């Protein structure tokens with residue numbers, strides 16, 4: 001198809017603008033000459049684009065470089081406070097929302113405990129958080145990114161099924177757009193967490209990364225070549241419900257033998273109660289305490305949970321040959337002994353040539369990863385939102 005010349009020019013302009021902006025965002029400071037070198041655009045084009053970005057308030061001049069030999073040049077950087085985004089994490093025992101600047105720095109956080117709210121009540125909690133954050137001093141706001149549990153259709157912003165919240169086919173993005181008149185992105189919380197760890201973890205822009213979130217449930221997000229891989233139905237990375245071995249324990253998905261029934265925080269707590277004969281189920285802090293004290297039964301159960309996870313990750317490495325795996329979530333409190341159990345089992349369940357270079361490390365951002373990833377996703381492939389915000 002031939003585009004009219006004017007449309008083609010417009011596209012080229014937008015492409016150049018995004019290219020220059022991306023280069024500025026990815027470096028703390030840079031110069032027009034460096035941008036020209038990195039983007040292969042002409043100096044004149046770069047200067048024109050930079051002038052436009054400065055006019056938008058997105059880019060600023062921050063002084064002169066002190067390069068040895070060469071001519072000093074004017075340094076440019078992003079203006080982190082030029083725009084704000086909202087990120088939401090709906091996957092915990094509390095809902096957390098935050099205003100985030102363009103460098104991923106959290107400006108304000110609101111938490112609301114969730115005590116079994118579901119359906120409309122849970123939605124009302126989301127509104128309560130967003131009413132406060134959209135009314136705050138941080139302006140202009142350019143979008144809302146949501147990390148929600150369960151199966152999500154990200155393209156249409158629909159929560160297909162989030163069991164704990166009793167949301168089914170909930171058009172969350174549409175509801176929030178109508179209420180707040182802002183663009184909204186909704187994605188699975190583990191996928192959002194993966195984006196957060198990736199974007200703010202210092203990875204090369206085209207790296208591969210798997211981020212596994214091990215809490216009450218287990219999920220993961222897969223980035224291939226720096227892009228989130230969601231699969232054909234949006235559920236890529238849902239490793240919590242792959243069969244590891246049939247322990248005849250009923251999973252919340254209705255089947256038995258899922259990884260979640262073997263390796264999640266919930267599974268550990270349940271098994272510990274059964275095998276210790278305790279009257280009550282312990283919370284994760286109490287289990288952590290027993291583990292740190294060296295209680296043999298607790299250590300056995302936690303480390304076996306790590307091994308089961310390692311087997312599942314070995315299968316993943318066998319299929320994807322990924323070298324960087326990050327684990328996040330409440331189970332990371334069991335530290336190196338748990339990680340080592342995962343690593344050993346991972347190495348035993350795939351070819352040595354593929355696993356020997358695979359690193360399994362804890363994440364750096366805790367629950368903030370989901371918030372930062374959900375908000376970063378709004379700008380991931382398209383900076384257009386940055387340029388249509390003047391009326392908000």
Ligand SMILES: [Zn+2]
Pocket residue numbers: 240241251252253254255258260
């Ligand atoms: Zn299951």
